[in-house]
Amino acid sequence: MKIIDLSQTIHSDMPVYPGDPEVKVSLVHTYKTHSWTLRKLELSTHTGTHVDAFSHMHESLASLDEIPLERFFGEARVVSDKIPLKQRIGLFFVEEISLEMLDTLLQAKPNFVGGHLTEDLERALLANEIITYTDLINLEQLPFDYSFTFYGLPLKIQEGDGSPVRAIAILEE
Structure with a gap:
């Protein structure tokens, strides 16, 4: 088994979508002052991966708290807009995918879609209750058009519109 981390590291002053709150990670308690460490996070629900x-x-x-947990993991593949898409699995794209792919994606009925999605495509996918993952890294390390198991579990945020995730791909060797 091989695990590929698809998540950005969260840190102060990391890049954010224009207009979103800046990320701040600050040290609140230290071993020296409290015998443990504790950090405070200031970030939006759409920070990093x-x-x-x-x-x-x-x-x-x-x-988020209304979507069944099993929607956030499962079989997935890295694909392109130039191949037939396998039905009812997660689909990830390395290159940017536009709204022109919507009909093809809706026919494939993916469990989730991620990668470089335009805002218009993301809006349309969400309208069709297809979960989207944004700001994934290391997709190029995954074999193209080869099944793997994906996990991208969100925090259980009441009325959550999004959540940072620790996204991973598990490849069987």
């Missing part, structure tokens, strides 16, 4: 709930772009749709 994250998952988007349907409610992120559609007010009347489900938030």
Whole structure:
């Protein structure tokens, strides 16, 4: 088994989407002062590698705490817009994918989609209750069009529109 980390490291002053709050990670307690360490996180629900709930772009749709946990993991593949898509699995794209792919994706009925998605495509996928993952890294380390198991579990945030995740791919060797 091989595990590929698909998550960005969260740190102060990391890049954020224009207009989103800046990320701040500060040390609150130290071993010297309290005999343990504790950090305070200031970040948005869409910081770094994250998952988007349907409610992120559609007010009347489900938030993170309303989406069944099993929707956030499963079989997946890295694919392109030039090959037929396998049905009912997670799909990840290394290159940017636009709204022109929507009909093809809806026919494949993916459990989730991630990678470099345009905002219009992301909005359309969420409207069709397809979970989206954003700001994944290391997708190029995964074999193209080869099945692996993906996990991208969100924090259980009440009425959560999104959440940072620790996203991983598990490849059987």
